[in-house]
Amino acid sequence: MYDKKPVKTKNAISRKIEDETLVLNLQTKQYHILNETAGMIWELADGNTTIEEIAHHICEEFDASVDVVKEDVVHTIEGLHKLGVVTLE
Numbered sequence: 321m322y323d324k325k326p327v328k329t330k331n332a333i334s335r336k337i338e339d340e341t342l343v344l345n346l347q348t349k350q351y352h353i354l355n356e357t358a359g360m361i362w363e364l365a366d367g368n369t370t371i372e373e374i375a376h377h378i379c380e381e382f383d384a385s386v387d388v389v390k391e392d393v394v395h396t397i398e399g400l401h402k403l404g405v406v407t408l409e
Contacts, residue, residue, distance in 0.1 A: 322375070322390060324408040326397050327367030332405035334362060345404050352403055357382070361396050365406050371397060 328334075331347040341359030344351045354362055357378060364374045375390040382389075400406035 321394060322372040323370050324397075325367055325370050326361075326365040326374075326400070326406045326408055328362070328365050329405055329407055343400075343403075343405050348404060350403070352405070357392075358396050358400075361393055362400065362406075365397070365400070367409055 329345075332343055332345055334341055334343045336342075336359065339356045339359075341354040341362055342351055343354060343362060360378060360381065361374055364377060369377075371393055372390070375386055375393045378384065378389050378393060379386050397406060397408070401408065
């Protein structure tokens, strides 16, 4: 799972507002507000960066344990996938 590369779907747009990121699914017309960490994960979901690499980036940013962060990143990616704004390659 950690070698998967999340990528934003074409039906999703986003805008950063202070420390949060607003993501709009154009297909469902639903919006979602991401906190700072989830917003970083969203930004790194470029189709080139693996979940493992995203976790390491978050660890460096927040000086956190990679084991805990990996699970949080997976959980966030799965949530974004269920919302239809991220796919996994």
